[in-house]
Amino acid sequence: MHTHLALLRGINVSGHNMIKMDALKKALENIGYQNVRTYIQSGNVFIDTEEENGASVGFQIKQEIFKVFGHEVPVIVINKQDLEACFKNNLFLKEPECDTKKLYVAFISKELAPGAMNDLKMSMVKPDECQIDGNRIFIKYAVGAGKTKFDQKYIEKKLNVTATIRNWNTVTKLLEMYN
Structure with missing residues (x-):
């Protein structure tokens, strides 16, 4: 099963x-x-x-x-390994005084190519930041998810993928539920 x-x-x-x-x-x-x-x-x-x-x-x-x-x-x-990777590979978590209320994860429908970061054109959505990790994008919003251009529609358009975004609290709870 x-x-x-x-x-x-x-x-x-x-x-x-x-x-x-x-x-x-x-x-x-x-x-x-x-x-x-x-x-x-x-x-x-x-x-x-x-x-x-x-x-x-x-x-x-x-x-x-x-x-x-x-x-x-x-x-x-x-799967569970995808959620565990969110905790292992998210470099934003290693920053001093990390504010997890500003952290989100975009789950992507396919593995992203090495050049995907260039395709995102992050200069257009500054000061928001992101890191790509396979089929995930770790997002750190400067202000908040409600006041950004760097949303699921932006990601889907730039990368030609399907994406869905969850806040860090939800990602944490989902991994707890898996366990």
């Missing part, structure tokens, strides 16, 4: 793509996923399945959400 974490992008935000977590849980159980559990309303869903391939799981979840709720929702599936 494999445990996957599905990160749904753009549900229950400002009244758009509304999905109750109980209804989502039931829909995923109906297609055979076991031990389905959610964390907060923003679309963090743990599932257990025999399916090892995360991309396949993400595709099945995306299809079921469209079938049951009528919403086209991007889904990125990660």
